[in-house]
Amino acid sequence: MPAIAFVNGRWSLLSSARVSVEDRGFQFGDGVYELIRTYGSGLFRSLDHLARLQESAQAIGLTVPYSSSQIARILQRGCDKAGFHNTKVYIQVTRGAAPRVHPFPKGTRPTFVATFRRLTPISQTVRRLGVALICVPDIRWDRCDIKSLNLLPNVLAKQQAVEAGAFEAIFVREGKVTEGSGSNLFAVFGKKVVTPPVNPTLLSGVTRNVVLELIAQTGNTPTEAPLTVSQLHKADEIFLTGTTIEILPVVSLDGKPIGRGRPGDTTQHLYHLFQAYARTV
Numbered sequence: 001m002p003a004i005a006f007v008n009g010r011w012s013l014l015s016s017a018r019v020s021v022e023d024r025g026f027q028f029g030d031g032v033y034e035l036i037r038t039y040g041s042g043l044f045r046s047l048d049h050l051a052r053l054q055e056s057a058q059a060i061g062l063t064v065p066y067s068s069s070q071i072a073r074i075l076q077r078g079c080d081k082a083g084f085h086n087t088k089v090y091i092q093v094t095r096g097a098a099p100r101v102h103p104f105p106k107g108t109r110p111t112f113v114a115t116f117r118r119l120t121p122i123s124q125t126v127r128r129l130g131v132a133l134i135c136v137p138d139i140r141w142d143r144c145d146i147k148s149l150n151l152l153p154n155v156l157a158k159q160q161a162v163e164a165g166a167f168e169a170i171f172v173r174e175g176k177v178t179e180g181s182g183s184n185l186f187a188v189f190g191k192k193v194v195t196p197p198v199n200p201t202l203l204s205g206v207t208r209n210v211v212l213e214l215i216a217q218t219g220n221t222p223t224e225a226p227l228t229v230s231q232l233h234k235a236d237e238i239f240l241t242g243t244t245i246e247i248l249p250v251v252s253l254d255g256k257p258i259g260r261g262r263p264g265d266t267t268q269h270l271y272h273l274f275q276a277y278a279r280t281v
């Protein structure tokens with residue numbers, strides 16, 4: 001089954017989907033996006049993702065051409081048409097195609113794209129072994145809470161991680177860790193689970209919020225507090241969260257082992273709770 005796309009109301013194979021070279025997403029990165037996955041036919045926390053899409057668009061003065069309920073119907077239709085067991089749904093909204101001048105164009109229709117591909121999960125071997133992290137300076141802007149298309153610093157950071165033999169790069173701003181290039185970060189100290197607080201230096205991840213809810217359901221109170229790099233080195237466990245990685249154990253930071261250098265019990269427990277929860281949506 002091939003991947004498919006929805007571009008401004010038209011369905012096609014992803015391989016033949018097209019937008020203009022004058023699209024402001026291509027010219028300026030002038031747009032926002034979301035990534036949602038399914039578990040079977042169910043879109044995971046789509047209301048949260050679609051609310052964040054509208055918030056991101058609003059923050060950059062862009063009107064999404066469909067309501068969240070209309071988008072939800074398009075997404076469900078796309079998943080049904082594509083017919084994959086688990087689908088990776090990418091949504092991108094840009095300020096549309098117009099001659100390349102910086103100010104917002106007048107009367108230009110935004111571009112709305114949704115693509116539907118087979119989701120390839122993280123391998124069980126990677127999950128079992130855990131992953132390595134490196135720290136990099138956070139050279140991004142002051143609105144990392146907006147899921148904007150401008151991902152060059154994230155791309156460069158992830159490439160640096162790959163070249164260092166690591167899975168993810170963690171951004172550091174004024175000595176404090178914020179998030180990964182495409183994930184949120186949690187640390188475990190004894191029974192205490194800590195994650196940096198939501199503010200404009202990081203994205204309020206949907207998976208992050210689910211994990212906070214699951215921790216609260218276990219009777220534990222998660223802590224949202226700033227974390228320095230040196231505190232992170234002393235963590236018993238670290239894990240990453242994100243739509244496709246779910247909850248991923250970390251076993252080293254900048255080449256030094258975290259805790260006992262293998263996935264921790266709290267991380268594993270939360271992963272199992274998360275799997276059970278995900279299959280109910």
Ligand code: PDD
Nearest residue numbers: 035181182183184203205206207242243
């Ligand atoms: N990224 N922080 C950043 C910078 C991200 O790009 C992402 C997700 C997250 C986790 O958010 P969520 O749990 O809602 O997926 C945190 C997606 C997966 C991406 O860009 O491909």
